[in-house]
Amino acid sequence: MLMSNILNELITITRQAGDKIMEFYRRGETQTWTKKDDSPITEADLAAHHIIVDGLAQLTPDIPVLSEESANITWDERKQWQRYWLVDPLDGTKEFIKRNGEFTVNIALVDNGTPIMATVYAPALDQMFWADKENGSFFSEGQQAPIKLDLTVTQPETKLRVVGSRSHPSAEMATFVEQFELHEIVPTGSSLKFCLVAQGRADIYPRLGPTMEWDTGAGHCIALLAGAVVTKLDGSELLYNQRESLLNEFFVVSHPLIEWN
Template sequence: MTAIGREMKELIPELSELCREVMEEVIKIYDEGGKLKVNRKTDGSPVTNADMIANEIIVNGLKKITPGIPIISEEMPLPEYRDRKNSDYLWMVDPIDGTYGLIERSGDFTINLALIKDHAPVIGMVGVPVSGEIYSAVAGGGAQVEKNGHRSHLEANIFSKKDRGLRFICSPNQEMEKLTNYFEKFDQPRLKYRSGTIKFLLVASGQADIYPSIRRINEWDTAAGQLIIEEAGGVVLRADNDQPLKYNKPDLRNPPFIAYGDIKDFP
């Protein structure tokens, strides 16, 4: 029994139901493009009515499932560090990760939920509205994907850095020229591009081997995906010191990082 009064795995069915509810509401807006309304935040990034609807459903749902656990969401005012630094648990939420994918209708957008304890994710869940898939992981309990009531265990691909043709999945929005020297270390690497948390899911499911990120993206962008990769046999590490990403930091932005599948010769 945990401090939240329940075993972690016991939360998964309720969280899945909540995630499914959000996905259904978001896909209604996505399928009827005229319903999507786009505004701009103070930093210039886009936010849509779908983001706000998803946020409301998630926050209300989490308050019922885990009463009293603080929630950090991209679409809510962020609490000061002094008010959250001593939290035993907290939720890290991105109601829609990949808002550009929603707006541009690429399909690369997800619903991200992660429960943080001791600066690490202990529950991670990612819903993919366009496919209907829900990926989930519990620390020490493995990772799975569920679609149409069928659950499959996730296993990252086993590989060596020396293997020819390793599959890299990259963000189309980062400055790829800064990664030129990195790719030269590998034998005929194959590069593909996808947006948002989809990249984590491709590594966790064995469809990609390595995801390098030189961008400083936020904790709610990575927490759920990190745990899903870890529980599928991979690792997500800072690019500067090969340590796992940490959560609920004073600065909620992550340093550059590299997500690996089940790499045999690390470091």
């Protein structure tokens, strides 16, 4: 199947998962459990997970799937994978529970450690982002448009816009932003933080708190293919499925002309 056909079907699957999440969201009564790491999981997470996994199995039966809700795949098996789907059925569960709309469905196709195709859908906002390595990144909020960073702008006109987590503030973040004389924090939930940088609506997103690979793969792809830089703190590339742990190292997403240390 052509990559463009896969992407079109992927957008459909992503939207179906988002529609299912919205059924729970509108109802306002969703059963919630606490996982071993103390993070919440809801009925909506599980329902979206099943829609995505079933859809991907039909779309690309030979490509394995790693989802937050089915992550108990051994390293011995995972390290054999060259290409696989990386899924977070409901990213920003805390935002979902708080009912602020800033939650997303995230699906990324990872090849040799790098995300090469992705969808990020915020169903409560009706915002869809998608990307593939051949065509770049796109955004739709009723009307489709490509997103590409302007590389002629060398510095922000006023304050540097720093994306911060709405639900996970940290002392490390506060220390990081001290290097910028003029800055403002743009609090945002879920993988929409990547998308703000991709759209040029923010300049830098330092993630100095814990994230799992399924939290970041899709947003990473959207930002990267829009022209942003995504690196670990030592400047090296953020890669996926390179070790047994699925916990990401700290990283920074930025406009390529923004200098940071």
